[in-house]
Amino acid sequence: MKFGVATSSAAEALFSNPLRSLLTMLGIIIGVASVMVMMSIGEGAKAQIDKQISSVGTNVLTLRPGNMNRGGRNQGGGSGRPFAESDIAALTQLPFVQAATGTLSQSANAVSEEANWVSTIQGGDASYFDVNNWRVSEGREFTAQEVQSGAAVAVLGKTAAANLFPNGRAIGQRIRVNSVPIEVIGILESKGQSGGFGGDRDDTMVAPLGMVRNRITGGNRQVSRHVSGIQVLVQDGYEVLDAQEDITTLMRERRKIQPGEQDNFAVVNFADMIKQRAAATETMSMLLAFTAAVSLIVGGVGVMNIMLVSVTERTREIGLRMAIGARGGDILLQFLFEAIALCTLGGLIGMAMGWVGVFAYAQIANSPMMVSPIIIATALGAAASVGLIFGFFPARRAAQLDPIQALRHD
Amino acid sequence: MANDTIAKDRPIISCRNLSKIYKMGDEEVRALDGVDLDIAEGEFVAIMGPSGSGKSSLMNLIGALDRPTSGEMWISGRALSEMSRDDLADLRNETLGFVFQQFNLLARQDAFQNVRLPLRYARRDLGDSDARAKECLQMVGLGDRMDHRPMQLSGGQQQRVAIARALANRPRILLADEPTGALDTKTTDEIMHLMQDLNRQGITVVVITHENEVAAYAGRKIHFRDGRIESDTAHPDVQRASGARP
């Protein structure tokens, strides 16, 4: 078969009636654009979720007071009786608990010599850094001794540090947090945006728990040495679900909850929650994929239709080509190329539009733009395949025409 | 090539008991009714006869565009009934050249591209196809109109482009079904002179025509009536080896 004739006559046919070509391509354009947007959103969401999970850790359990699972819906923590430091000690005794830290946080107004910044002060134990797998990039973490003695020191998140010390050199400086003088001893490595999940995690100041309670948040009337939450790092290899169950049992005991009575605390695995949300995202992109597939098929049927019209219109031309020696295969190839070219061109236009869509989505959803070569290849491949599949029938019909009947056609 | 082994005096076109019947519902139209015909290489044949007598039907069979209802045909010694669709396409490409009454040029392509088309479908190597296309256009006197589209050419010029296209693959047979039917007398003469020249160069020419002026260029006139040959006469001075059998 002669590829040269097939390609050149395909291109010629395509541009001889640009409006019709464009209308025919519409379905393909929409299909490819949605394939692109769908895949980009899916990939972007997946990347973000992976990042969130790795920033939270899959084997970290968070205890919060209050029942979080009323009616299956997450009601949010905060209410209810807080935990005590003795609870942390008891949890640490569990064999599968590698480390545990209390948490106690409050929004706080921080003042440095250079700037003012409203952020959050987070009280934690020395194991806070282990449990959260969060390391300092400069300076040092506070020690167990400093937690014990209630030292007025803090480690700043990247964002808080940048705002309080725009000129750098934060280590060793003194800041006032709600009027309490505190020394900056370290800066944490960046955890980055977590996309709606806790906002900017770098906008924080981490300080010894006891000091935060005594000097900033104040104590609790019911519970002495209270903490508002506990984070538990489960040993590697231990089933997190089992750990969740054991911790629940222990805490029910300690909080004297009768059998049959509801929990007044929750043990949450954030990685799990994120995964559940990821599943929702997946459902959404499946739906989009379905839309894309449908519009590609509709587009394909449109292409087939116009190709059949084109074969009929050009029957005489086909007859002439056969009369001067084109084989059936040559004619087949010519129309197949035409359909593929039509769809691929539609695919390219669709890709340009999809790109705009992805860019717009990235702006609105504040998520990174993800257009990988795989997405481009998939989108174009899908378009070309539609051309191949839906172009075949009309092309075969052209190839099987009888030369003399085709020549006589009017 | 098998073609070259055929002796000069053996017919390049040969038909035996050729019939073509069109079925229109219950009715049968006998367009050709048992035609026996031999045309030797190098002949210039005019086929005449009233409208509906079967001239075009015969031409389409000889041109391997259509298959007979019964009977057998040989082109260059090859029996067409034994050839596949692709074989027939190759035969049309290599051995036959067609000229139609309606020119049948591709409207969106210029003269040069139209003439080059058969070369692009050729399966054997015919050398530089661009050069050959130009050569053929020069041969028909249109060397200066290569980039003109059919719309930008006169009827006579369009038919010359069609002839150049028919010549591109160096065919041994030129088949023309009323090539001057759409042309005025002066242009008709030009086209027929061109055909005569080509015949003198050795190409076998078969022309269907209603006009005696056109038939006068031919060395042999075959009259059709009701699907049969009514008469078959030759100018004594141009008659070639008729009567030979395959």
Ligand SMILES: Nc1ncnc2c1ncn2[C@@H]1O[C@H](COP(=O)(O)OP(=O)(O)OP(=O)(O)O)[C@@H](O)[C@H]1O
């Ligand atoms: N495709 C067809 N279907 C049915 N009948 C046909 C077909 N083609 C030709 N015929 C009939 O066959 C007969 C011979 O037709 P043909 O075209 O060979 O005549 P012709 O000699 O070329 O006539 P003209 O001089 O008008 O071109 C006519 O009666 C015609 O009606």
Ligand SMILES: [Mg+2]
């Ligand atoms: Mg006719």
